[in-house]
Amino acid sequence: MLSLNVVQHLISLPAGAFQPFGRSASKTCILAVVKKGENCTPPKYVFGAIAHNIGYDTGKTTYKTLERNDLIDILKESKSFFSGVHHVGQEGSTAAWCHQTDITADRIDAGYIISQAREDNDYVPLGDIFDVADDFTPLTDDREYSYLEVPWISDIHGCIQRIDRKKGPNINASRLRALNTEDIYLTRINPKKQRIGMVPKNAPAPIMVSGEVYTLKWKPNDYIPFEARFAIIPILRSEYVTQQICNLSTGSSSSRARISVSSLEGLRIPSNLLQNQTRLQKQSETIRNATNTFWEAIRSVNSVMESIQ
Known part of the structure; x- marks a missing residue:
């Protein structure tokens, strides 16, 4: 399915995000794609974010709301391009943009997007x-x-x-x-x-x-x-x-x-x-x-x- 579309936004959710709703502890994400077509111009950059706080207590079967919800700030960050990595909220959520050409079929995930966007100008590959x-x-x-x-x-x-x-x-x-x-x-x-x-x-x-x-x-x-x-x-x-x-x-x-x-x-x-x-x-x-x-x-x-x- 993804081969027919272009990734636009990808937000990684914490493990257990859906545990209160189906007892699933699997790692999940929010994926937004643009369908390829004659009238579609693929986005030049892809937005990625890793959310640690999503408004309720994750990893537990009982639903308990929390004051912190980094998804609200992540949504704001996704509205306009910026370089480097931005820290969102107070608990380590991060967001970044990377070039569409940096995305590969085997690495469609927010962590990879953020790793590509880091401004490490002076580094040595391991x-x-x-x-x-x-x-x-x-x-x-x-x-x-x-x-x-x-x-x-x-x-x-x-x-x-x-x-x-x-x-x-x-x-x-x-x-x-x-x-x-x-x-x-x-x-x-x-x-x-x-x-x-x-x-x-x-x-x-x-x-x-x-x-x-x-x-x-x-x-x-x-x-x-x-x-x-x-x-x-x-x-x-x-x-x-x-x-x-x-x-x-x-x-x-x-x-x-x-x-x-x-x-x-x-x-x-x-x-x-x-x-x-x-x-x-x-x-x-x-x-x-x-x-x-x-x-x-x-x-x-x-x-x-x-x-x-």
Whole structure:
């Protein structure tokens, strides 16, 4: 249907927006299109907005009205073109315009529109510093693996908190991804959790993880030297970059949103965060040492717990 029309406005609604009316927690949006035809001139720009407050309490089956309704201000913003990203209301709703040519068939969503409209004039694409690896490793039935589940990666600091030993038949997958010592990993699902970190040097590698985890492979570049590569972890976990990742992710709900390899490689890293290589080196060493210390502490605690069972 959309192939016969041109997108004009797209407003993303919060998860659970229709829960009071049908118990649906799915992610929804308001989509306005212009039908193609001889007398129709496609709009030059597309308006997109992400609404956090829509006049009632979302995510609950009971309907409770609230004073804040950002949809009213979003409607005003949609009346005339402006450059950059505008913040709407008090709770983080945003709106922007992007050029019609920036819209693709596989990315018709407000988050993508806003990511295209950001005025990041001085930035470096993540793909210029790291390759995003998403290759798979087949499992063998008679082999025992070090196995890591996504929830065992902390959403507080990004460190690995637990690794199990499992044989191939006990892992619910035919293939997984392998993490090796001091690999940098990023969990693509539910990116607001910020599950980004590095594999400790004494972890039982290779560690098998699901396809929800990417590996960032450093490549020669002019921004971050190999010795300072772990400095990318706090940069990717920063509020500004995390918001970008969330905007570029797609899914039926916020908890199921995922970011693709191409979107991740196009992520905009502000150049000012990459200019001081001495600082990057210190940050990288801090991340490396703290991660290894944390892992050894976790191993010690687990050893004590297992000894008294």
